[in-house]
Amino acid sequence: MSRERLLFVTGRLAEPSLKVVLQPLAEKVGFDYEIAVLGISVAALMHVNWVQRKLKVPAGVSRVILPGWCTGDLSPLSSQFGLPFERGPKDLFDLPEHFGKSKRAIPPLDDYSIEILAEINHAPRLSEQELLSQAVRYQQSGANVIDLGCIPGETWPGIAAAVRQLRSEGLRVSVDSFDQREVESAVEAGAELVLSCNGTNVDWACKVPAEFVVISDDLRNLDSWNGTIAKLTEAGRSFRLDPVLEPIGFGFAASLQRYFETRRRFPETPMMMGVGNLTELTEVDSAGVNFLLAAICEELQIASVLATEVINWGTTAVREFDLARRLVRHSLQNRVLPKHLGGQLVMLRDPKRRTLGDENLRTMAGQLTDPNFRVFAEGGEVHLMNRDGYWHGSDPYEVFDEMRASTGGSMTAEHAFYLGMELSKARTALTLGKQYIQDETLRWGFLTVDEISALKRRKHRTGESESPTPAVE
Template sequence: MKKILFITGKLAEKGLKTVIDSIEDKKFSYEIRNLNVNVAALLTTDMIERRIGDVNDFDEIIIPGRVRGDIKSLEKQLSKTITRGPDELKDLPLLFGAKPVKYDLSKFETSIFGEITDALNMTVDQVIEKAEFFRSEGADVIDVGCLPNKHFPHLEEIVQELKNRNFYVSIDSHNTDELIRGSKAGADYLLSIKSETYHILENLDSYPILIPTDNDITEFYKLIDRALDDELIFIADPILDPISYGFTDSLVRYVNLREKYPDIHIMMGLGNITELTHADTSGINMIMLGIIEELKLNHILTTQVSRHCSTVIRETDLARRIIHAASENNLTPKHINDGLLVHHGHKDYAFCSDELIEMQGNIKDKNYRIYVNDDGIHLFNKNVYKIFSDPFDFYEHLEVSDDAGHAFYLGVELARAQIAHQLQKEYQQDEELSWGCLVDRKVDNKLQSKELGPTFKKRK
């Protein structure tokens, strides 16, 4: 039978044994070795090499997930297979059972048109800068927005500069002159074409996005049939209406359109929902992409105008990948990627209150530990154990009056812990809170030790 050596610190030793013993049908025997540090996460591979002792009897060594350093070098020095465990102790059984499936998020079948609504009021360079940003967020096509009854003198220059930088471009206007000018400048798509403007397509090479006139679906179907008879390549959009203005009926139009024309390309514009609804857009986009995936729609038009819509393209890009992976694997869109879980967490808390109280009994130093669970924010060291939900309640119990740097550090950490507790998010001391795809987090390179924070650097 395989024999495994588990490396840990003083505080986690008992918890580690409990977790290992909970694994059913173990195919290994084991030993736990405490390397005489309180917190296992503070270990480095160099420390492990110095302290680990004789390992000849073991087939594999499993080290804590937050250990920093070069594992390959440690393997070479010890001549043993070394595995980095999970960051959270309670996830350890995953190493010995069905490992989490890694889903392929590189695939999707829906393209994103990102609209620059105020392109008319921007310089060419400003449009290019925003287009580059939209592309980096996930947009496949840059939609150049025009404004009613406003002359757009630099339309051609914008289109040409975008094409020179390998962008796909659409012109968003109901003005036939602007549509013609944009097409002749090299635009790939014209958004939008109605029955009364269809005639301009005769001498243009751009692909039209067909829309109904005044929501007249009968005439819209006739327009689509005309385009099919003319053997045009086109996209149809029956228009999604805002909530309170026919939203549900407009969804039915998409269902009916797909049933009637199973093979045509269809676009859905999401701005009427995201921009005109005061709700966080990550959830809205996930639901709408689910509808889009089930109806096999091909294109999305979206905007980032309102402040609450400032990350819509990024969210839409991730949502289309998650939803497609779920569809391909016949799953609900859960446990595929948590990038759209921006406010709440989904994991169980690492420790219950009884476990934290027991942990405090083994602490021999004055360093404060902070944890969060359903009972509140837990702060403790060898002398004190307090549970509150408001950081200010800890103030009189903290022994940091002569250490401004440490006081500042605890203030930051307790503020993070309060947010985590209020939103039921995961909290890990010394780590930034996760906000899903909304905020880029610093990459935590476990091959390197963390630099000292500003409050710990040696004063001159």
């Protein structure tokens, strides 16, 4: 059976890198190929109309792969040449994934088993609008229940109105209080869960038609909640058990052991964990902490957590736990490692990096014939090159100064701003171990905010150059 013969279209600068990628890929996938180098240095500047005029397709080709940045409708090309045309990836190093040899299909991650209660801290201090705004933000981040955190020693006269307001917006509500009047008012207004119940309030709690979170009278003695459990059970009240997660340095490991022991003693009873005692009280980025706690909850079948976003390093904790609970659910259900699932919680670094290598960088720099700058970040250095030279180093300021000294050229404010932006992004990528691609945003997991590249901005400006990289004038 004859092998498919593909034609890969590219520009002059990308040809060496494309050859490096295609040689092993063709053997792995099982196709023959040719490369058509059109008369343009940067493949990103190609447009279908231009390709139509410049391209010659050799005999025997069955399919044509264009650069991912090539713009325009591909159907005229297919009609003219009588062959299927398709866009490849924007980054040619993604070609193996394009051909299905590296990239794994990302599952939808729709399923989860852990309910998130998101606490609005010091809720009585907020206005109605502030309360609603924070509740809606929590819901959009993945919270299932909005928890109203009351203030110990105070009674909140407006709690019933607050609960009714949130319920009218379709939100589920819990209340975090030991004050009888607050709890009764909140439950009457529609709150479904009360945090918390122990020996100090169980007698009146038995008369309140809501579910309760049970905690021990003595956190280090699980037997101390037996009386509370017995009374709630006798009264027909629903409850979930929370052995209470304690901060690092104050009994953290022992508190984890209590969760394991509680599940052993009560294999069918609902449980809850307050994850904020770790995310709020540990000075580290909260995403990894949330993921590990989600894994513990999933394995122990702890079906609810209480999260909050008070401290600055945990201001996306609810969204983090929402993503984490989906990852661990998928992992346990399918008995697979929680890897290759989209990288939404990989924020500081990137799931993978690709580099051109010193030889390819030098080759590319030697082939440049136009004044437009190319920027790269690898090998601990930022690399800046155009037809006038190749400058690289660990300090973007020094690289920029060397370039100006070498070229002696003037530069518009717009061009200087562009290079400053790109060199800054390149330096950040080097510092954190991220992938840098010129004119593309750095990736920050689910926190990524896509930006409009300089290339796209210029393409939308009538009469201006479509060059993605500014030149020294």
